[in-house]
Amino acid sequence: MGFFAFLILGLIAGAIAKAILPGRQGGGIIMTLILGVVGALLGGWIGSLLFNVNINEFFSLSTWLLAIGGAIIVLLVYGMITKRTAR
Template identity: 35%
Template sequence: MERGWFGWLLIGLVAGVLGKIIMPGKDPGGIIVTILIGIAGALLAGFVAQSMGYTLDGGFESYAAATGGAVVLLALYRIVMVRRVR
């Protein structure tokens, strides 16, 4: 199934929730920011995968890539926000 930007947004919602489950804790932005980071991570993972020549046709690999992107962005977000709060 060909997935456009709307599909990656939906996968990003799931990835954001999975990212919150994988990296629990008190985030400065709460669950909404975590979901938005999941969407950004999904879009980033899709872009990086396509630029490297991989095709993410859906299924497990799309969710795994999106969740990985969400976890990376969530970790970066936590680092930046912790430094900003101090």
């Protein structure tokens, strides 16, 4: 998968992860999209380590699930960090 396809995958995964998570998360849409790209990287790394799945195909269901799962993890961690520093 090319760089731009991976970037698009991360942007969409971040938006989906933000829609899935309940409540209000900090950060605007730009931060969510950046965290989505980081989450897609994390999801791909975790998937390759634990499940021996590669994220080489853009239209693969496993690619999307790993990217969205990674984005959810990154958004949760980001939410915990920003809530802790806001106090």
